[in-house]
Amino acid sequence: MKGLRTLCIGLVCILAFAGGLQAKTLKLAMDADPVSLDPQVQLSGGMLQYSHMVFDPLIRWTQDMTFEPRLAKSWERLDPTTVRFHLRKGVTFHSGNPFTAEDVVWTLERLKRSQDFKGLFEPFAGAKAVDKHTVDLITKEPYPLLLNMATYIFPMDSEFYTGTDAEGKAKDAIVKTGYSFANTHESGTGKYMVTQRQQGVRVVFEEYENYWDTDSPGNIDKIVLTPIKKDATRVAALLSGDVDFIMPVPPQDYARISRTDGIKLVTLPGSRIITFQLNQKRRPEFENRKVRQAIVHAVNNAGIAQKIMTGKATAAGQQAPEGYLGYVEELTPRYDLQKAKELMAEAGYADGFECSMIAPNNRYVNDEKIAEAVVSMLGKIGITVNLKTMPKAQYWDQFDAQVADIQMIGWHPDTEDSANYTEFLLMCPNKETGYGQYNSGNYCNPKVDELIKQCQSETDREKRAQMLKEVERILYKDAAFVPLHWQHLSWAGTEDLRIKPIVNVMNFPYFGDLVME
Amino acid sequence: MFAFILRRILQAVLVMFVISVIGFAIKHNVGDPVRQITGISVSETEREALRDELGLNDPVYIQFGRFLADAVHGDLGTSFFYKKPATQVILSKAPATIELVVVSALIIVGLSVPLGIFAAIRPRHIFSRVVMGASIVGVSIPVFLTAIMGIYLFSIQLGWLPSFGRGATLNLWGWHTGFLTLDGWLHLILPSLSLSSIMLPLFIRLIRSEMMEVLETEYIKYAWAKGLNAYRIWFVHAFKNTLLPVITVGGVQLGITIAFTILTETVFQWQGLGFLFMEAVERSDTSLLVAYLMFVGLVMVVVNTVVDIIYGMVNPTVRITGAA
Numbered sequence: 001m002k003g004l005r006t007l008c009i010g011l012v013c014i015l016a017f018a019g020g021l022q023a024k025t026l027k028l029a030m031d032a033d034p035v036s037l038d039p040q041v042q043l044s045g046g047m048l049q050y051s052h053m054v055f056d057p058l059i060r061w062t063q064d065m066t067f068e069p070r071l072a073k074s075w076e077r078l079d080p081t082t083v084r085f086h087l088r089k090g091v092t093f094h095s096g097n098p099f100t101a102e103d104v105v106w107t108l109e110r111l112k113r114s115q116d117f118k119g120l121f122e123p124f125a126g127a128k129a130v131d132k133h134t135v136d137l138i139t140k141e142p143y144p145l146l147l148n149m150a151t152y153i154f155p156m157d158s159e160f161y162t163g164t165d166a167e168g169k170a171k172d173a174i175v176k177t178g179y180s181f182a183n184t185h186e187s188g189t190g191k192y193m194v195t196q197r198q199q200g201v202r203v204v205f206e207e208y209e210n211y212w213d214t215d216s217p218g219n220i221d222k223i224v225l226t227p228i229k230k231d232a233t234r235v236a237a238l239l240s241g242d243v244d245f246i247m248p249v250p251p252q253d254y255a256r257i258s259r260t261d262g263i264k265l266v267t268l269p270g271s272r273i274i275t276f277q278l279n280q281k282r283r284p285e286f287e288n289r290k291v292r293q294a295i296v297h298a299v300n301n302a303g304i305a306q307k308i309m310t311g312k313a314t315a316a317g318q319q320a321p322e323g324y325l326g327y328v329e330e331l332t333p334r335y336d337l338q339k340a341k342e343l344m345a346e347a348g349y350a351d352g353f354e355c356s357m358i359a360p361n362n363r364y365v366n367d368e369k370i371a372e373a374v375v376s377m378l379g380k381i382g383i384t385v386n387l388k389t390m391p392k393a394q395y396w397d398q399f400d401a402q403v404a405d406i407q408m409i410g411w412h413p414d415t416e417d418s419a420n421y422t423e424f425l426l427m428c429p430n431k432e433t434g435y436g437q438y439n440s441g442n443y444c445n446p447k448v449d450e451l452i453k454q455c456q457s458e459t460d461r462e463k464r465a466q467m468l469k470e471v472e473r474i475l476y477k478d479a480a481f482v483p484l485h486w487q488h489l490s491w492a493g494t495e496d497l498r499i500k501p502i503v504n505v506m507n508f509p510y511f512g513d514l515v516m517e
Numbered sequence: 518m519f520a521f522i523l524r525r526i527l528q529a530v531l532v533m534f535v536i537s538v539i540g541f542a543i544k545h546n547v548g549d550p551v552r553q554i555t556g557i558s559v560s561e562t563e564r565e566a567l568r569d570e571l572g573l574n575d576p577v578y579i580q581f582g583r584f585l586a587d588a589v590h591g592d593l594g595t596s597f598f599y600k601k602p603a604t605q606v607i608l609s610k611a612p613a614t615i616e617l618v619v620v621s622a623l624i625i626v627g628l629s630v631p632l633g634i635f636a637a638i639r640p641r642h643i644f645s646r647v648v649m650g651a652s653i654v655g656v657s658i659p660v661f662l663t664a665i666m667g668i669y670l671f672s673i674q675l676g677w678l679p680s681f682g683r684g685a686t687l688n689l690w691g692w693h694t695g696f697l698t699l700d701g702w703l704h705l706i707l708p709s710l711s712l713s714s715i716m717l718p719l720f721i722r723l724i725r726s727e728m729m730e731v732l733e734t735e736y737i738k739y740a741w742a743k744g745l746n747a748y749r750i751w752f753v754h755a756f757k758n759t760l761l762p763v764i765t766v767g768g769v770q771l772g773i774t775i776a777f778t779i780l781t782e783t784v785f786q787w788q789g790l791g792f793l794f795m796e797a798v799e800r801s802d803t804s805l806l807v808a809y810l811m812f813v814g815l816v817m818v819v820v821n822t823v824v825d826i827i828y829g830m831v832n833p834t835v836r837i838t839g840a841a
Contacts, residue, residue, distance in 0.1 A: 035554075035598065036600065042554065042555065042556060043555075043556030043558065043559070044556055115555060115559060115563045115566075115567065116555055116556045116559050116563075118563070119558060119559060119560055119563075120558070175600070176554045176555075176567065176597070176600075177554060177571060177595060177597045177600060178595050178600050179600060179601070180600075183600055199598075199599055200598070200599070200788070200796065201788050226681075226682065226786075228681060228786050229786075229796070229799075230783060230784065230786065232665065232784075233668075233680065233681050233784060233785070233786050236668045236669075236672060236673055236680040236681070237680050237681050237786075239672075239673045239680075240668075240672035240673050240676060240679070240680045241676060242672070242679050242680050242681060242682075362799075391548070391799065393547060393548030393549075393552075393553065393798070393799055393800065393801040394546070394547070394548045396549065396552045396557075397548065397549050397552065414556075414558055424558065431561065434560045434561070434562075437558075437560065437561065438557075
């Protein structure tokens, strides 16, 4: 009996070992798994990470924020509204269908129907197939961000998604809350095919044997993705060797992971800005520029980045981080308590006043702690703040209803472009156009609006940069909002993974290029 | 018996109805599901259109009426996140929780009965004192702390046991079981020990005190006087009467255990109902939330019914059918 058991265990070990020799499997844990297999059903970080594994975009961002070819080999601007893309030949979808210009046209049409993507693709008139491997992307007006948007075009297999399924429903339907063919089937051109999926439990990706990118050094044949929502459990899984790679990494565990042998931490400065908005409609005090400036001067954001974020954040004086078009070097954080008190006195509020604040407690890194720190900092200039924090599931409704005088919001531009921050956070709120959708400070400056509208159709990079910089300067002078910091992004994995080359500030690791030694 | 079962069914329906009302009342405070299923940059008009489509803009009583009409047909709505009928999602997650609770229950029964009896028979024995002391400590440590300490010690430091999940499961006619693989059992150890840690001390103390009380009774003294075998007195005569209150408490505790699975499952990422519930709250997956509450209500009613029936078997003097 005992001999038999030993034999069995021995066999299992041999089998496991033999399997290990053949295939390199990455056990990956993220805080969430893709909500669907349909890349156009929801615009979220998790879905884009998935899209980069199973589909390929026309072009994609590199680590230094330039574009590199993927399904498009090259591209050139034909006229102010048209860019021509030359597509890679010999690419096939997972279904075996060949990839052609028609698929790009079909994909863009579907994007313009998708609830989440239609806003981003509003400037586009459509795509035109010139021949099998050439496609023109055409915008309604001259549009400077056409290439930025091309990183969101992940061509789908038009043949595979056309027609009706067994239930007689259209295969190309975009359904958010129920069954659809596209939610449960995929056919992309990406390196990985989804071979098994239990939603919320695990997704198994296996290499597509006819993948076109044979130059990539990536050598992972199989990825097992497990969503682990709880930070502590995710870190424990990495420390105990149950998984090889985790994202995101909670800041309180940075030190521990760096200390542990066989595991390494990789961080990159990110572009998600964390801010507080001062509601000028609710509080007459906030209409006074001096009060707003006092508040900005009272908030020691460098201290918060150092202490609360353990140095894994960059204190900000403006919206866009370095590397963005609108970044102005001299707009630095300006903590100065003495000056803040003077400004309060000049504004006639030497005794301060009382106001309310809300912040989420599970949306941004250490959001609740940051809010508490700011409350105590404002206390030093006589502003008594009543803080209420809540989970993100409830937060956004409260935010929209503007239930408090000071509200926290973080923002990362889908377009990777400076203008996007202002469009959503600081332009005059307008239900018709959708501008200022998250402007709960009700800051409204016609000059800023005009500059942003102008730069939307300015294709001259230099001119556009000047406008965006001008906007940042105005916002700085006006103390339109309270900037805190840009969150860093973090990943951690075992020593044998070359993580650094595949990560980027968008937080879409290119797992297809991951090398396991 | 028939009348009893019928009454229980009616009771179950009433309980489910009340739960659905409460579920609906809290549903609107959990958050906005539309927020969870759209990207942050989606315009307000698009969101409004989606709310209309999902019927979230209708008055609450209309939504509730629609929900009841569907519920009568066994349709508890569609989970936004899983994009499947909520009942289907719950049934697919139930095996994980049932297996966890069953193993924990076995651990509790397997340990508390012998330990409790021993502590009752030999109250002054050093071992009894250690057990009783340990049980005080056990009762006062919260379950998630036990779980985290377990992970720290056995997964991170020693590397003996996996830290999360269910491991390899086999599909038996739709029931994904972890009982048939070594990996599945390894994954079960820490969660089931954590879960049983909260109930085990309670049962040890309960069995001990009941047993001590029974051992003082006249009929046991008579049995000693008759010169019966000590083991027969302890395990047949005394233990049988010890069981009555234990079963009653056990039934109630089983319900509480289901509540405790929420903590245990969250810490261990154990893909069962408790974990599902937490996730549903975080994602404002409101249909799933209400469905879960109703399911748990049903389980409670069923468990209590079964406990009543067993009670009748153990103690014939309790006649459940006779009560009008």
